[in-house]
Amino acid sequence: MTESTPPLEPPPSLAVTPNHGPVSSRGLVNAPRSSTETGKFGRLFRTLPPLNLDESQIRAVVALMTDPGDAGGGGGWGGTPSTGDSELPSGYTYLSQFVDHDITFDPTSLLDQANDPDALENFRTPRFDLDCLYGLGPTANPWLYDINDPDKLLIGENADGFATPDLSRNQQGRALIGDPRNDVHVIISQLHLAFARFHNRVVDLVRDDPSLVGSIPATPVGGWGTPATPDSKVTFGQVVTLVRWHYQWIVLTDLLARLVGPDTHAAVLPSDKKGRLKAELELYNVRRKPWMPVEFSAAAYRFGHSLVRDSYLLNSTLSPLPVFSVDGDNNQVADLRGLRRLPQGWHIEWSRFFDGLPESGGNTQHARAFDTKLVPSLHRLPASIDRMNRSLALLNLTRGVALGLPSGEDVAAAVAAQIGLDPGAVQLDTGLAHPAPLWFWLLREAEVKAAGKHLGPIGGRIVAEVLVGLAANDPSSFLKHQPDWKPNLPGTTPGDFTMADVLTTAGG
Structure with missing residues (x-):
């Protein structure tokens, strides 16, 4: 198998590369411990003491977190599932990342940051609104839209030597999208492209059948798209709402159920006798505006x-490609890093990442297990991601201590008390001589309590309550505005919609 070598482009600057390394989200370190919940970040458990660990203790935990890999080495894809894999198709790893970017999107400027360094007020609330696709709309962000058909998002066409279609890019290869983090690696950039193409296809479907929007309200943003004509009452805002509601349905029913397991999912998002989804929340409370708990985000x-x-097989013509490689800073086809035009032949065959597609099956790659192990490449990040080549586990654990996160044991006891679990049922052996960092404890819980298939009862409950709570407190979401709504775009199962249906609708 061979790889095409595209013309070289300048490597990403260390100063501007969007990443998930040592840089914290603005306002995160200053998450208040008071009872106010108006800030961008807050705490689910304000009274729990922080876990203080020194550097040697943190590094000892990191030493326990290296995935030894399988015979194929380092958690790469060897063609068949292995003992270190979960049952989750690997595409959901990156759909989870896409959702994370969506609910933490912050378009405010550096001036706003300087004027409000604690990020306590006046920032956009986290919502499943696809701001990463739509930005602030065609009027404020016209470069995101097709000038020849303003209801559609602009799709990029690359010059010879690169793959096409691609994200729309400037002459230096930088993606022109609402959130630059969705171009940090090849998989998420093509996932973003799939959602953009899904939107464009929905525009066509609604033009052919305006009844698809029915009583769906228009997205409340003025000036979006072309105005309604006398022959049609359909507006661009309604199309956006239709896309968003199908996306929200996927997050709440397809993705979330896989991440937290059926029991936790049914407890937090049950259906009533009329089939309406209902949020049952015990941990995440919104008094004024939705907010992001640091126990969730960090x-x-x-x-x-x-x-x-460690590596993925994108399609049938390429060999497996690593996520990061030692020479990836200088060789553009050495790994899957993004922030550049898509190399020729690097298009993704989505059946290799998601189930439910006609070609899905034995070639569908699985995610690694929900456990405390990270593949080797994540323990030595490239210089373009982290200047000091540190471990991602080290960065996560250090950030948790800096944020004053409580121990996993304390959070487990607090959650158990609030949702009525037997405190003894949530205890587990972490293998540590001291209380466990929350992130490590929750991964260990998934490993022990759920056999690595999904999150455990405590971690799953936190994730489920926050995601469901964000939707339940969003006045424009289907869960809040119209809880008996069901997906109506063509899909595999009437009244349902999955990630496979998005990809089928997007085509190509």
Whole structure:
């Protein structure tokens, strides 16, 4: 198998590379411990003491977190599932990342940051609204839209030597998208492209059948898209809402059920006798505006790092490609890093990442297990991601201590008390001589209590309550506005919609 070598482009600057390394989200370190919940970040458990660990203790935990890999080496894809794999198709690793970027999107400027360094007020609330696709709309962000058909998002066409279609890019290869983090590696950039193409296809479907939007309200943003004509009452805002509601359905029913397991999912998002989804929340409470708990953002939702493989097979013409490689800073076809045009022949065959597609099956790669192990490449990050080549586990654990996160044991006891679990049922042996960092404890819980198939009862409950709570407190979501709504776009199962249906609708 061979790889095409595209013309070289300048490597990403260390100063501007979007990443998940040592840089914290603005306002995160200053998450208040008071009872106010108006800030961008807050705490689920304000009264629990922080876990203080010194550097040697943190490094000792990191030493326990290296995935030894399988016979194929380092958690790469060898063609068949292995003992270190979960049952989760690997595409959901990156759908989880896409969702994380969506709910933490912050378009405010550096001036706003300087004027409000604690990020306590006046920032956009976290919502499943696909801001990463739509930005602030065609009026404020016209470069995201097709000038010849303003209802559609602009799809990129690369010059010879690169693959096409691609994300829309400037002349230096930088993606023109609402959130630059969705171009940090090849998999998430093509996932973003798939959602953009899904939107464009929905525009066509609604033009052919305006009844698809029915009573769906328009997205409340002025000036979006072309105005309604006298022959049609359909607006661009309604199309956006239709796309968003199908995306929200996928997050709440397809993705979330796989991440937390059926029991936790049914407890937090049950259906009533009329089939309406209902949020049952005990941990996540919203008094004024939705907010992001640091226990979620800095610990529970970082489960995805344990799911990452060392390498992936994108399609039938390429050999497996590593996520990171030692020479990837200088060789553009050495690994899957992004922030550049898509190399020729690097298009993704989505049946290799998601189930439910006609070609899915034995070639569908699995995510690594939900456990405390990270593949070797994540323990030595490239210089373009982290200047000091540190371990991602080290960065996560150090950040948790800096944020004053409580121990996993304390959080488990607090959650158990609030949701009525037997405290003894949530105890587990972490293998540590001291209380466990929350992120490590939640991964260990998944490993012990759920056999690495999904998150355990404590980690799953935190993730489920926050994701469901964000939707339940969003006045424009289907869960809040129209809880009896069911997906109506063409899909495999009437009244349902999955990630496979998005990819089928997007085509290509």
